[in-house]
Amino acid sequence: MLPFFLALALSTTPVAADAPVDHYPTLPHVHGGDHTYTEFGGKDGLTALMDDAMNRWLVNPRTRPFFEHADQARIKHLLVQQFCVVLNGPCTYEGRSMAESHRGLQVTEGAFYALVEELQIAMNQRHIPFPAQNRLLAALAPMHKDIVTK
Numbered sequence: 001m002l003p004f005f006l007a008l009a010l011s012t013t014p015v016a017a018d019a020p021v022d023h024y025p026t027l028p029h030v031h032g033g034d035h036t037y038t039e040f041g042g043k044d045g046l047t048a049l050m051d052d053a054m055n056r057w058l059v060n061p062r063t064r065p066f067f068e069h070a071d072q073a074r075i076k077h078l079l080v081q082q083f084c085v086v087l088n089g090p091c092t093y094e095g096r097s098m099a100e101s102h103r104g105l106q107v108t109e110g111a112f113y114a115l116v117e118e119l120q121i122a123m124n125q126r127h128i129p130f131p132a133q134n135r136l137l138a139a140l141a142p143m144h145k146d147i148v149t150k
């Protein structure tokens with residue numbers, strides 16, 4: 001038998017049957033290294049990085065199908081905002097949650113790792129120090145649960 005208050009809460013909480021499961025509704029932040037945002041070159045560095053990364057995602061056969069018909073400029077803009085926030089930079093993220101924005105895309109494990117791999121190549125080419133890269137990737141890793149749905 002459920003305690004009264006719990007039964008009441010469960011019976012009155014509206015849950016849409018098709019609501020995305022948001023494991024990670026708020027953005028993570030990198031730990032250690034207050035200078036990580038600077039190591040990425042600030043807003044200009046992130047903008048250039050996202051240009052390079054998107055170009056690579058459009059070439060890689062595992063990621064291309066997801067991006068070729070998408071609004072690439074909008075996604076890049078939101079990624080710059082999002083990474084800026086994650087790196088403790090002076091920005092606001094105006095996009096949707098990861099569960100919401102990737103819902104229905106059927107992103108596979110393979111596509112996720114291909115995207116991260118291309119991002120790593122782009123970061124190396126821009127000479128972003130490894131510890132800074134790793135801090136970003138560690139912060140992004142838990143989003144995996146909300147993005148890979150297939």
Ligand code: HEM
Pocket residue numbers: 062063066067070071075078079082094095096097101102105107111112113115140141143144147
């Ligand atoms: C850690 C990994 C990832 C991060 C941080 C990330 C971040 C984002 C962000 C910030 C947006 C914009 C949100 C919005 O539209 O409001 C977005 C959208 C999108 N992402 Fe990702 N993403 C990741 C992985 C992936 C993967 C693996 C794929 C597919 C290979 C993918 C495909 C897309 C697509 C197609 C959109 C546009 C959706 C739409 O316009 O409706 N993402 N992502």
